[in-house]
Amino acid sequence: MVSTQLSILTISGSILIIATFSVVARRGFIDWLNAYRHQSIVLAGVTAIIGYITGIWEIYIAAALTLIVKSIIIPKVLTYVTRRLEIEFKIETNPYVSLRTSVIISALLVGLSYFLTQQIPFKSDPVVNVLLPVSMAQFFIGLFVLVNRRTVLSQVVGLLIIENGLFLFTMVLTHGVSLIIEVGIFVDILIGIVISSILLFRMGRTFDSLDVTNIENLRDD
Amino acid sequence: MDSIFANLTILLLFLTPVASTGLVTLFRKKRIIGIITICSASLILVQVFIIISRIISEKTITAFGNMFYLDSLSVIILLSISIVGFVSALYSKNYMGRQYDHGTVDDKHIVRYYQGFNVFLLTMLVIPTANSMGIMWVALEATTLVSVLLIMLYYKENAIEAAWKYLIIATVGLSFALIGTVFFYYANINAGSADDAMNWTSMVHNSKLFNPNLIKIAFIFILVGYGTKAGLAPMHTWLPDAHSEAPTPVSAVLSGVLLNCAFYVIIRFHIISSNAIGPEFSNQLLIIFAVISIGIAAASLYFQKDMKRMLAFSSVEHMGLISLGIGFGGLLGVYGALLQIINHAIAKPLMFFASGTISQKYETKAMSKIKGIIKVMPVTGVLFLIGGLALVGMPPFNIFLSEFFILSSGFQSGQFLATSLVILFLIVTFAVFLRHLIKMIFGNPVVPMKKDDMGKLAIIPMVILGALVLILGVFVPQQLQTLVQNAATIINHGGFA
Numbered sequence: 001m002v003s004t005q006l007s008i009l010t011i012s013g014s015i016l017i018i019a020t021f022s023v024v025a026r027r028g029f030i031d032w033l034n035a036y037r038h039q040s041i042v043l044a045g046v047t048a049i050i051g052y053i054t055g056i057w058e059i060y061i062a063a064a065l066t067l068i069v070k071s072i073i074i075p076k077v078l079t080y081v082t083r084r085l086e087i088e089f090k091i092e093t094n095p096y097v098s099l100r101t102s103v104i105i106s107a108l109l110v111g112l113s114y115f116l117t118q119q120i121p122f123k124s125d126p127v128v129n130v131l132l133p134v135s136m137a138q139f140f141i142g143l144f145v146l147v148n149r150r151t152v153l154s155q156v157v158g159l160l161i162i163e164n165g166l167f168l169f170t171m172v173l174t175h176g177v178s179l180i181i182e183v184g185i186f187v188d189i190l191i192g193i194v195i196s197s198i199l200l201f202r203m204g205r206t207f208d209s210l211d212v213t214n215i216e217n218l219r220d221d
Numbered sequence: 222m223d224s225i226f227a228n229l230t231i232l233l234l235f236l237t238p239v240a241s242t243g244l245v246t247l248f249r250k251k252r253i254i255g256i257i258t259i260c261s262a263s264l265i266l267v268q269v270f271i272i273i274s275r276i277i278s279e280k281t282i283t284a285f286g287n288m289f290y291l292d293s294l295s296v297i298i299l300l301s302i303s304i305v306g307f308v309s310a311l312y313s314k315n316y317m318g319r320q321y322d323h324g325t326v327d328d329k330h331i332v333r334y335y336q337g338f339n340v341f342l343l344t345m346l347v348i349p350t351a352n353s354m355g356i357m358w359v360a361l362e363a364t365t366l367v368s369v370l371l372i373m374l375y376y377k378e379n380a381i382e383a384a385w386k387y388l389i390i391a392t393v394g395l396s397f398a399l400i401g402t403v404f405f406y407y408a409n410i411n412a413g414s415a416d417d418a419m420n421w422t423s424m425v426h427n428s429k430l431f432n433p434n435l436i437k438i439a440f441i442f443i444l445v446g447y448g449t450k451a452g453l454a455p456m457h458t459w460l461p462d463a464h465s466e467a468p469t470p471v472s473a474v475l476s477g478v479l480l481n482c483a484f485y486v487i488i489r490f491h492i493i494s495s496n497a498i499g500p501e502f503s504n505q506l507l508i509i510f511a512v513i514s515i516g517i518a519a520a521s522l523y524f525q526k527d528m529k530r531m532l533a534f535s536s537v538e539h540m541g542l543i544s545l546g547i548g549f550g551g552l553l554g555v556y557g558a559l560l561q562i563i564n565h566a567i568a569k570p571l572m573f574f575a576s577g578t579i580s581q582k583y584e585t586k587a588m589s590k591i592k593g594i595i596k597v598m599p600v601t602g603v604l605f606l607i608g609g610l611a612l613v614g615m616p617p618f619n620i621f622l623s624e625f626f627i628l629s630s631g632f633q634s635g636q637f638l639a640t641s642l643v644i645l646f647l648i649v650t651f652a653v654f655l656r657h658l659i660k661m662i663f664g665n666p667v668v669p670m671k672k673d674d675m676g677k678l679a680i681i682p683m684v685i686l687g688a689l690v691l692i693l694g695v696f697v698p699q700q701l702q703t704l705v706q707n708a709a710t711i712i713n714h715g716g717f718a
Contacts, residue, residue, distance in 0.1 A: 121432055123411065139396075146393065155389055166396050170403050177355050177406060177419055184359035185399075191366050192392060199373065199385050206378050218382055218462045 005053060006126055012046045013134040015039075016168070017110065020141050020161060024106045025099055029082065029090035032157045033075050036164075040070035043164055047171055050127060058179045062171070065186050074160070074193050081197040082153065085204050095149050102148060106141045113137040122173075131172045138165030150211050152203060156196055163189055227284040230272060231350060237264050238343040245335045251321065251328060254335045255314035261339065262303075262310035265346070269303040272296060277703055283352075287420055290352035293707035297559055298349040298478075298485045300704075301566035304689075305477040306342050308682035309470040312574050313338065315678035316469055319581055330374055334468065337371045341474065348482045353419045354402050357486050358395065361450060364479055365391040372467045383459075383466035390459040394449025398486075401442030405493065408435050421489055425716035428496035440494045440503055443487065444510065450483035452540045454514040461521075464533035465586070469577030472529060473570035476536045481562050484543060491547065492716045500550055507548030508639050512646075514541030519646040522653045527586050528576045531657060532569065535612055538650060539565045539620075545643060546627035547712070549634050555709040557626025563701070564619040564693060568611040571686035575605035578675050578683075579661075588657055593666040600674045602662055604683045609658040611690045613651045619693035 019039035023032045044067040051059030082090060095102065113136030122128050139162055146158030167185075176182060241261030245254040273296055275282060282291040291299075317334060320326045326334070344367055347360035365388065373384040409418040412430035417423045449456040464472050487507075494503045518538035525531040539561065546558025578601050579594055580586045595602030611618035624647070631640030674680055697705075711717070 120438060121434055122407075139400075143393070146389070152385070159389065159392060162393065162396050166399055169400060173403055173407050174410065177403070178353075181353065181355035181359060181419065184356065185362075188359060188362040188366065192362075192388070195366055195369055196385075196388060199369075199381060199388070202373070202376065202381050203385070206376070206381060218379055218386075218466070 005049060006130065009046065009049060009127065009130050012042050012049075013131050015042045016046075016134050016164075017137060020138050021103065021106060023145060023157060023161060024102050024141060027092045027099070029151075029153045029157075030079075032154070033078060036157065036160055037071050037075045039161075039164060040066060040074075043168060044071065046131065046168070050171055050175060053127065054175045056175055058182070059171070059176050061179065062176055062182050065183070066167070069186055069190055070160075070164070073190065077193060077197055078156070081201050085200075089151060089204070090153060092149050092151050092154055097148050102144070105144060109140040109144060110137040113140055128172055131168060135165045135168035135172060138162070138168065140165075152200060152211075156193075156200070159196075160193075224284070227282045230268065230275075230282070231284040231289050234265065234268050234272070234346060234350070235343060237261050237268070238339045238346065242336055242339040242343070245332065245339060249328070249332050251318070251331050254332065255310075255317070258335050258338060259307075259310045259314065262307040262342070265342065266303040266307045269296075269299050273300065273700070273704065277700060277707075280707065287352055287417055287422065288356075289350045290420075290422055291350055292711055293704050294488065294559075294711050295349035295485070297562060297704060297708055298481055299346070301481055301563055302342070302345050302349070302478050305474055305566055305570050306345075308570060308574075308685055309473050310338070312473070312577075312679065312682040313470040315676050316577055316581070319675070320468070323581075325375065334371065334374055337367055337374075338471070341367045341371065341471075345474075345478060345482055349485055352421055354405065354421055354424070354486075354489070355419045357489075358399055358402055361398075361447075361483060361486065362392070362395050364482065365395070365450070368463070368467070368471065368475060368479065371471045372463055374468060375466075377466075380466045383462035387459045387463040390456070391450055394446050394456060396446070397442050397449070398446025401439045401444075401446055401490070404435055404439030404442065405431075405490065408432055408439070408497075421493075421716075424493050425496060428493045428715075431493075431497040433498045436494055436497045437502060440490060441506070443490045444503075444506055447483050447487045447490075448510060450480075451487060451544075452480050452483075452514075452537050453510045453544060454517040454537055454541070457514065457517070457537045460537060461530045461533040464536065465527055465529035469529075469573055469580075472532075472577075473573040476533065476573060477566040477570045480536060480540050481543075481566060484540060484562075487544075488547060488712065492712055496715045504548045504550055507544045508636065511541040511543075511545035511548055512639050512642055514538065514544065515643050515646045515650075519649040519653070522650055522657075525657065526588055528580065528588050528591065528661070529573070529586055531588070531654070532572050532576060535572075535650075535654065536565075536569060538646075539569070539612075542624060542627060542643075545639070546623075546630065549627065549630045549636060550713065551630050551634055552706075552709055552713060553626050553633060554630030555712050556705055557623045557630060559705045559708050560697070561620065561623035561627065563705075564611075564623050564690075567686055567689045567693065568608055568618075568620055571604065571608040571683055571690060572612060574679070574683050574686070575601050575608060578679050579605065582670070582673070582675060588661055590667060591661045592664045594662045597666055597670045597672060598674045599672070600680055601683065604680075604687045606658070606662055607687050607690060609654065611694070613654050614647065617691070617694050619690050622694060622697075 019035045022035040044063045047063035114133040117133045142161030344363040369388045408431040412427040452460045491503045518534045521534045543558045546554045614624045
């Protein structure tokens with residue numbers, strides 16, 4: 001592989017991680033959405049490069065879908081649904097772990113994903129070496145965001161980051177499973193986001209706040 | 222010639238719910254769309270019986286190249302989907318009609334309900350028929366989305382909360398499952414498979430060449446991921462909420478079939494993993510999760526105040542038992558587990574239907590306010606009692622048989638610790654569940670009520686299921702026996718029929 005391609009991939013990998021970190025370090029929903037949008041654009045670029053290296057045309061379709069669905073449609077839908085929500089629903093004021101500690105934990109998670117990917121026996125391939133740890137890091141940080149935050153909106157963002165990590169993981173490791181499955185995954189995500197938006201909308205009307213600790217009527221005690 | 226027949230069978234199987242969804246959208250009349258759904262569900266049932274007779278004589282069916290692959294194992298799941306789908310469609314008509322009269326839902330909701338119900342059936346039919354593990358994943362994720370839509374049919378706070386929890390937890394769980402699936406795919410590519418590396422048949426074919434370390438990690442991801450959807454503890458937290466807040470016919474499908482569909486995918490991967498690294502690894506994991514599930518279910522059953530939540534926890538227990546049987550392995554254990562899949566799919570919907578009718582009559586789900594069912598609704602009360610006794614594993618009913626097989630295979634395979642722990646938990650479950658049940662069924666109602674069984678259409682599906690519970694308890698039909706035996710051989714002998 002040409003060294004310029006490799007360095008582009010390395011730089012894109014670091015941008016992906018930086019975008020993930022800005023979700024961890026910021027409090028506002030609009031900031032997260034912007035970070036997610038930038039991350040998705042870079043992700044589409046990375047996918048296109050992988051398509052160029054491997055020469056599989058189906059990957060270009062996946063790249064185009066990423067660009068359209070994740071960097072345009074999903075942010076649009078989420079901004080549209082949340083436009084009427086009160087501002088305090090959109091700001092994470094009181095996460096379980098403070099933002100400063102969250103950044104440190106996320107850094108540790110990045111280290112963990114580099115460690116883990118070295119344990120698993122993969123074929124030595126520059127694309128895998130560069131990007132697989134990045135995808136695992138996205139996955140772990142997404143999980144962390146999901147459990148650490150109190151507002152419902154940040155759970156959606158956590159889910160989106162997890163999903164980006166998964167997409168990169170699949171793309172890097174397998175150069176895309178067959179197109180029909182790829183499209184199926186995209187459709188599932190899109191519908192999932194639409195449904196969660198409908199739910200968010202209804203929650204905004206029925207609940208007093210979108211704090212997950214308030215949404216706990218159903219429990220066994 | 223033969224493959225044309227197979228293609229046609231599969232195509233018709235999928236077209237039936239699709240056509241029915243279209244017709245429901247077209248007509249939009251409350252009376253007609255209920256009948257359309259019943260017709261399509263009974264058509265699916267007939268088609269599944271035709272497929273079963275083919276499978277018994279030919280062992281496997283492949284269609285559309287290698288896209289669809291059916292063997293005895295997938296047919297068992299198909300059978301449970303079609304039976305529960307049929308009785309739920311039948312029960313829906315009465316139940317949703319009453320909800321409508323009561324004012325809980327309006328015309329728009331009813332149309333949405335039947336559309337969702339048909340699409341839900343379609344997505345579930347894809348899972349056991351698909352050959353590609355990727356398509357199975359997509360279909361399973363689609364079942365989550367459709368069932369979330371069905372749960373949020375009611376605009377209640379609790380329903381929204383349950384739908385949200387279910388959506389988030391199941392999606393995160395399935396993302397683990399996707400990682401596991403990709404690992405298996407990667408192992409298969411490295412073992413030299415080309416185009417069809419995502420297909421189960423290809424994975425089984427190459428499984429001896431897989432990298433053992435990779436498969437171990439992959440199977441853990443699979444078990445945690447699909448285990449979330451199958452309701453194995455400790456990933457079961459969404460289950461009681463979703464199952465208790467959904468409309469009752471949907472609860473029955475969620476509990477009786479959807480859990481089985483998720484577990485079916487685990488069994489598929491279990492077969493591959495057993496081929497690649499020997500059965501010990503996956504067996505141990507399955508047993509551990511099973512014991513935790515049964516234990517947690519036993520403890521949680523004690524504290525339940527809500528009737529449908531109690532049934533949901535009983536589902537966790539029964540999924541644990543199925544997992545236990547597969548984990549113990551051997552012909553007896555696997556046979557018991559597969560029989561348990563069918564038995565649970567019959568007994569649990571019976572209980573949900575009865576509880577749905579009861580809660581409509583008493584206008585509450587709280588067990589403390591429900592007394593004297595047998596005096597108010599004699600038929601429903603008797604059926605509720607039969608279903609309850611079956612669920613705790615009383616001898617003349619069907620679940621006793623499968624539980625007996627599973628537990629004796631535990632002693633046979635020398636898993637004394639796990640088996641005795643499970644027996645202990647089952648005794649607790651038995652006592653607690655029966656106590657709740659007897660308190661509700663006997664005694665006198667808190668406020669005097671008119672004796673009324675809520676209409677024939679509510680009773681008929683329950684009578685069908687109750688009869689099946691009784692019949693399967695005393696004898697298993699020859700065809701079902703062959704089917705379950707063949708499926709057990711598939712699991713025990715590395716995947717080929």
